[in-house]
Amino acid sequence: MEKKQCKVKVVIRVRPPLVSTEKISVSTKDNHVQIFNHRNINENLQYEFSAVYGSESTQQQIFNDCVKPLLPKALSGQNVSIFAYGPTGAGKTHTMLGTPLNPGVIPRVINELFAEIDRLENSEDNEWEYSVSFSYLEIYQEKVQDLLEPSGSDLPIREDAEKNILVPGLAKKQIHNFDEFKNIFGPASNNRTVAATKLNEHSSRSHSIVQLTVVKKKPCRILHGKIYLIDLAGSEDNRRTGNQGIRLKESGAINKSLFSLGEVVDAINNGLPRIPYRNSKLTRLLQDSIGGTCHSVMITNLAPEERYYYDTYCTLNFATKSKKVVNSTVVRETVGIVKPVPQVRKPSPERKEEGPSQAKLARLDSSTDSMGSDIGSSISPLIKRQEAWEETVNRRLQQMESNLITQMQAFKPPTASGSCAQTPKTKAINELRRQLEENQAQFRELASRHLISPPPNASNKPFADMTNTKPSSTGPQSNLGETTQTEQTSKPGETTKPAAGTKRKRKMTEEFSCSPLFALPPRLKKKGFVSSASASSLHDVKENVTDKKGSHSKEDDLVNSASQLQRNEEFLSTLNTSSVKDLQSLQTVGAKRAKLIFEWRETYGAFTQASDLLKIPGFTEKYLQKLLHSNLVTV
């Protein structure tokens, strides 16, 4: 299948103010949206998108510009996804559904689809036959529910061997014209969970997905296109919604799934090897729309009132990162003898592990097969990104490992044998060993998964073996080889006479691990951080020890490496897990910055590295350096 790269198109629609007397905080011009900067009231924040529709925009205009051009794609075997995103009360349902007098995207798509099919079927040279069917579901409190045939049960989500997402058991209705659709869709929409909140009298309490399947057939050829029409539930700031009880619970589920959506977008944009689609039902079902095979359009709805300022700000930031997502579109075509039931390909050995069994897949009835999407065909760019990432990791790990080995080998253990109790420095060395072992395990996994050749040091041997080697002028690899040989010659359970030098090696390790010189690396104050002052006093203690026992700079290097790694990890963990109050335990982070870090994290997900802090508006490179420096963190 030929794939074409295609960015998710992100457009903005600002709804009209609901009460004319309210203060407005959003303005639009051409394809720009502008809001004030809450950190500097004299400044404005400007965002650019593919298209920006002000409050005067019409349903017809949105449909004609953003949706209609994609329908021919669905009619030629491609997937299309239109989804409305935005805070509660910003106009998502209005955009997607509209009213009988002012219909939105969903009814207009059906209308246009049948009009287009009529045109095509009536053209002189037409040789194709078209059929349209649809499914309708909602995700309510993390449960997938059928809106066409509600049963109250939570439908499972499966993935087949070709990475199509399936919802077995979901009803699928064949429709032949707009009226048939209307007669089924109208009552089904009443099944959707809607309730009044302080911010919206008819607030959607669930995400809803209409899926249209368009099949185009002629002898020996069949094209399958899909159209997903998605009305997401809005993010809710419960300090303002006044939600309590069930509304609060619904809101929690909505916010959590939208948070997962943010994580997926971040993972795609950062080229991560694993995209966390499985973190929520929403992201699982949107797998084809974001980072998948769809031509996707995200209609971002904004409420213009100043009381929505923070929602608007967060939504604009999410929209900005969403426009970077690239999908790989494909034409899904079956050529040859077309069987009435979709064929299921044998899963590859890799897929067998996590996908449903062949027998299970075969049992899936075509009439209940829904949410199909050929994720497999979109996997190539992800694999490419993964491979690039793995190469980088591979390189970094190799470098780190050889540095550590060099340090270990250059280290001269103390001659005076100390007590054999585990000292803090021994612990630090053990931590280094553990980390190196982990690195080696990663190498092996990468190598076995993607045939990346493991670095020379990434053997199956644990790091402990390397420390058993004596310092040698032939460098780390020759030592490694020596140890491997020793290992290979001794059979399990067999007591072998140590080869020349082995005894010495073991002794060195014992001395090494029993060294009394190993002091605990400086810990950071609360959740790991200390002020620069207390860090230096710890350092003084360590220096005193060193002074007494003589200089051990290599040893110190090792301890510093371990403590540095630990500090970096703790710093990241503080950023990702602390409350606003606890974030202030970081040096240079006051209440205001703590709040910004917290809010950014809650909106966009965990920080993967310290430099992610630069994504927070107002965090400059200079400040980041200061923050890292004063918290003794390196990047």
Ligand SMILES: Nc1ncnc2c1ncn2[C@@H]1O[C@H](COP(=O)(O)OP(=O)(O)OP(=O)(O)O)[C@@H](O)[C@H]1O
């Ligand atoms: N473009 C528009 N023109 C006129 N009225 C609008 C427009 N957009 C939204 N509205 C009105 O604003 C109110 C809120 O809109 P809507 O229910 O579509 O919001 P929503 O984003 O779907 O909210 P929720 O996430 O809570 O379901 C409704 O009364 C709707 O009719």
